[in-house]
Amino acid sequence: MVANYRQGVSSLIQPSFVATATDYSTQMAREERFQNELNEAKEQMKLMQQQLAAMMESQRADTSTGTSQVHPLYDEAHDDQPHP
Numbered sequence: 001m002v003a004n005y006r007q008g009v010s011s012l013i014q015p016s017f018v019a020t021a022t023d024y025s026t027q028m029a030r031e032e033r034f035q036n037e038l039n040e041a042k043e044q045m046k047l048m049q050q051q052l053a054a055m056m057e058s059q060r061a062d063t064s065t066g067t068s069q070v071h072p073l074y075d076e077a078h079d080d081q082p083h084p
Helices: 017-062 076-080
Strands: none
Touching: none
């Protein structure tokens, strides 16, 4: 038996290759899940930004201060005619 005892080591034997490979595959699976969650969050953010932009555009159109909305009887056709 080879002693592998130094500061920070809690075992007197070498860790097995199987345990190391299992730890690596577990870590890779975690990273893959994290990457998938991150990609999904990015897609959701993109959709939320598009919805917000559409809402703002709709609100901008609804709250227009154009002269046609100042008075219901206003006729924009008379804007082009010269005033006496």
